[in-house]
Amino acid sequence: MSQPSILVIGCGSIGERHLRCFLNTGRCRAAVCDTNGRLVAEVAGRYGVPGFESLEAAQEAFPADGWVVCTPAHTHLALALRGLARGVHQLIEKPLATGLEQVEETRAAIASSGCHVAVAYVFHAMPWLRAMREVILSGELGSPRHATLTAGQHFPTFRPAYREIYYARHESGGGAIQDALTHSVNAMEWLIGPATRVYCDAAHQVLEGVGVEDTVNVCARHGDVLASFGYNQFQAPNELEIRVHCERGSVAMQLHEQRWGMMRFGEKEWTWQRHPKPIERDDFFTWQAESFLEGMAGRPCFLATFEEGVQTLKFNLAALESARSGQPVAIS
Numbered sequence: 001m002s003q004p005s006i007l008v009i010g011c012g013s014i015g016e017r018h019l020r021c022f023l024n025t026g027r028c029r030a031a032v033c034d035t036n037g038r039l040v041a042e043v044a045g046r047y048g049v050p051g052f053e054s055l056e057a058a059q060e061a062f063p064a065d066g067w068v069v070c071t072p073a074h075t076h077l078a079l080a081l082r083g084l085a086r087g088v089h090q091l092i093e094k095p096l097a098t099g100l101e102q103v104e105e106t107r108a109a110i111a112s113s114g115c116h117v118a119v120a121y122v123f124h125a126m127p128w129l130r131a132m133r134e135v136i137l138s139g140e141l142g143s144p145r146h147a148t149l150t151a152g153q154h155f156p157t158f159r160p161a162y163r164e165i166y167y168a169r170h171e172s173g174g175g176a177i178q179d180a181l182t183h184s185v186n187a188m189e190w191l192i193g194p195a196t197r198v199y200c201d202a203a204h205q206v207l208e209g210v211g212v213e214d215t216v217n218v219c220a221r222h223g224d225v226l227a228s229f230g231y232n233q234f235q236a237p238n239e240l241e242i243r244v245h246c247e248r249g250s251v252a253m254q255l256h257e258q259r260w261g262m263m264r265f266g267e268k269e270w271t272w273q274r275h276p277k278p279i280e281r282d283d284f285f286t287w288q289a290e291s292f293l294e295g296m297a298g299r300p301c302f303l304a305t306f307e308e309g310v311q312t313l314k315f316n317l318a319a320l321e322s323a324r325s326g327q328p329v330a331i332s
């Protein structure tokens, strides 16, 4: 049987990584499409795959089984709808969108097409997060009651072009809430369930050349679990830690240390566990690609579902509204 075919739409920073990591799986053929002709020629040449300047040309010459939508967030759902209309499976980059306008139409298109759709919240591919989630879901520590997330990095180091890309404007998915915090929020919702209320304070503190918020504090409720998030995009350490405190013990993940841990009630120290070998960023994306290919084949897939992506989108919008109004915002 021939391998499934994947078209990566948008081959900027993350699109190229997806292309490389789908190819890394050794389980699919791939091509790229980008409206920037120079860029698509460069990337296609680098990986020896077909490259197209328009979606129409790509659909004609490379009728793919799955698309990876890697364009700025305000274009995600319109593109996904075009693929769903042709019965093409969709892996959509985060955040799912910048508004709820096309959500209902996309939901209906998924139902009628029967296509597999996932949102590329890549934390789902982190072995530490999955291990932590298993412990929480097993119930051995009792119910989660309180959770905290603290994270940050010096964004200009990782994305020197931040002023010139989608990041600079909320309308295209920019700012710390929609672009960075959203990964952490989706991970937290995967661990302790959907947020139901959000109170957010956010400000532009440091990053030069943009006006969007680079610093965020959120105080949230996930049903009857209390949670807090602190995130900035200018600090020197590149760190992320999630802690979930349950009735009979705590679990934690430290991304920068590549480890997760547990402390049962009565114990005095954390028991930390690491993956057998050091993990590179591409590894997460390769595991994510593999899981998406599994989902396309009708087998279990651990990636964020469309509905989980919608829920995290609602959190983003509630956080932006709360930061503007200074009031807590309920999520329906």
Ligand SMILES: NC(=O)c1ccc[n+]([C@@H]2O[C@H](COP(=O)([O-])OP(=O)(O)OC[C@H]3O[C@@H](n4cnc5c(N)ncnc54)[C@H](O)[C@@H]3O)[C@@H](O)[C@H]2O)c1
Binding pocket: 009, 010, 011, 012, 013, 014, 015, 033, 034, 035, 036, 039, 055, 070, 071, 072, 073, 075, 093, 094, 095, 120, 121, 122, 165, 166, 173, 179
């Ligand atoms: N999962 C992650 O870790 C991660 C990291 C970075 C970005 N992202 C997300 O991925 C998306 C893209 O981010 P990026 O950093 O790669 O942006 P980018 O600006 O580097 O690349 C986007 C590309 O999309 C192309 N494009 C725009 N509209 C198009 C269209 N209609 N058809 C074809 N190509 C089109 C642009 O020419 C550009 O090359 C955003 O939603 C972002 O939030 C995710």
